[in-house]
Amino acid sequence: MTLNGHFAQKMFEIGYTYAILNTFEGENYMEKEYLNSYKEKISKLDVNEQKLRDLYLRKLSLGEIQGPTTGYASIDKPWLKWYSEENIMYDFEPMSAYQLMEKHNSDNMDAITMEYYGKKITYKDLFNMIDIVAKSLLESGIKPGDVVMMSLPNIPEASYLFYALNKIGAVVNSIDPRTNQEEIEKTTRESNANWFFAIDAMTKKLEGLYDINIVSISPIESLPLPLKLAAFTKKNKVDKSNVIDWKKFISVGKKSKIGDVKSYFVEGENSIIVHTGGSTGTPKGVMLSNENFNALVYQLMNNNVGFRKNQRFLNILPPFIAMGLDDGLHLATVLGITNIMIPTFEPEDYPKLVKKYKPNVLLCGPIHCNMIVNTNVLSNEDLSYVEIVAVGGDNSSKESQEDFQKFLKEHNASANLFNAYGATETASGNTCVNKNCFKLQTVGALYTKNNAGIFDVDTDDEVQYCNGEIGELRISGPTLMKGYFGTSASETNQVIYEDNMNNRWYKTGDLAHFDNDGLLYIDGRIKRIITRRGFKIYPKQVEAILANHPAIKEIAIVGVPDKEELNIPVANIVISDEYVTNDNIKQEIIEYINDEVSKNFPEYALMAGFNFLDELPHTSIGKLDFKALEKLGILGNDEKQKQKEYKMI
Secondary structure, eight states: OOOOHHHHHHHHHHIIIIISOOTTSOTTTTSHHHHHHHHHHHHTOOHHHHHHHHHHHHHHHHTSSOOOOOSOHHHHOGGGGGSOHHHHHOOOOOOOHHHHHHHHHTTOTTSEEEEETTEEEEHHHHHHHHHHHHHHHHHTTOOTTOEEEEEOOSSHHHHHHHHHHHHHTOEEEEOOTTSOHHHHHHHHHHTTOSEEEEEGGGGGGGTTOTTSEEEEEOTTTTSOHHHHHHHGGGOOOOOOTTEEEHHHHHHHHHHOOOOSOOOOOOTTOEEEEEEEEOTTSOEEEEEEEHHHHHHHHHHHHTSSSOOOTTOEEEEOOOTTSHIIIIIIIIHHHHHTOEEEEOOSOOGGGHHHHHHHHOOSEEEEOHHHHHHHHHSSTTTTOOOTTOOEEEEOSSOOOHHHHHHHHHHHHHTTOOOOEEEEEOOGGGTTOSEEOOTTSOOSSSOBEEOTTOEEEEEOTTTOOEEOGGGTOOEEEEEESTTOOSEEEGGGGGGHHHHEEEOTTSOEEEEEEEEEEEOTTSOEEEEEESSOOEEETTEEEOHHHHHHHHTTSTTEEEEEEEEEEETTTEEEEEEEEEEOGGGTTOTTHHHHHHHHHHHHHHHHSOGGGSOSEEEEOSSOOBOTTSOBOHHHHHHHOSOTTSOBOOOOOOOOO
16 A cells, blocks of 8 residues: 555654654653653554554654654664555454464465475365364363363474364463473363373373373374384384374264364463473463464564465474464464474484475574584585575574575575564564565564563663663563463563553563664573573573582583584582592582483483582672673583483474
């Protein structure tokens, strides 16, 4: 649409009245009382007026019209300059995740939606399997609002089950198969779940759940016949009375006399639970409505990333994380993109997968980019088929990004490196670099329906983006979660709050700043989190267990940069005085730490190195100096054992 005549005049009136502060209010016009009054006016605009205001701000940021600005990102929205009028004017249509997928693919039945080890699955196959699974669920007594546990890697059954549960109105609680047994049982109990759909390799972890129904799903179920026959002997046997296999479960739906399964949707209801780590590292269930979940897809559809039907997407993102379920499974399925499902792999295998499948779309982490550049697998490959490379999960160095961008261009890829940013609490997506605003190091422009501001950590006041001031990034918008689930619900108010205009905001815990073009840069974490090969490690959680050893006087775990793994955890230890003269104590502590971490955490939490120090460094005001420990790295004269043996299920 274009702006002309009466519409342009209306846009100008609303924009100038509500979007820009009156510069003649005197020298105090930037004080908090004026800003709050101004924000209150903005909050009273209806949906159409908000769009008109956004169009006005877009023109202002492009220099097409002149006028004063406030310097506050949440008011000026400088990122709108990177979007078209059409991008800004589109609407969300409330519906379920299943309904959105169906709407976009009801006339796409012969297209390939999934590829699994060479087996190609059409949308016709997908819809057929969704209905069979939905009937099995209904025959099993599962009703709208019931919470059902799902713990699966990237296999077709994850897609069938997710959409079937969503279609009948059940709540999908998707949890990492690597979660320890105690946490799995706790989460299942507080969900009041009667059904648990799990990859067969984790059924032993479910032994304590003897009073619920467990469906064991083997990754060989959807393999092409030759591979299925070859892998058959490796299939895990089920020998518990409350455990049935997938084939037996869906046989119920195949025999069912239920007619057409009606699609269930109620606005605002909790429909999806995905898990994250909180400030203490304790996993939390994040409740998302269908609208939250779909909002990410809607915004990426109206971004300038370059998605199109029939692209091929190399999907390494597991559906037990928000990014894998929404940016991966749901986005690809809605947009008609072939989802090449990779259930398990090592980061060093990533270049081989790119060469084998020749995908158009890569969604990955910095570690995978490093693997592409630093191995010889793709050194002679023509990458002209690569159209989109979106990278999230953590920051990487400017040098690493430049090396990867250079590699893409030298190998004829049409793609640029598009960094992205998101959080589980916001359905995994908030910003992305796109074709209009390509720039390394930045994580791009905020999506059009989201809002954000940079806030002073100490005063809680928003700071001005135009000066590049760093503060805590806070985000508002349609992807923002309903809240934490179960026993973590009370912690919702620690990260979600309402401002005076009843707008809900999420405190990300990330330090960030905007540049004058409205592009966002992430400057670090307020909280200590170590990201190793894309997996998050929470030092406080690990330290709390390890500090129980009597010979450990103090322990501090920090992340040290590593070329292959992005960051690696290093334990810095002060030995208790009474054990210092024990010649074997260092080795005993190392063995103790390895044993305790192995028992209580996933394999990627194993320490990569151990530094034994006389004392831990502190700042001038007495706080532990984590930066000094990070710079210390792994001391050459101390034990170093770099763990690389962990694998995803």
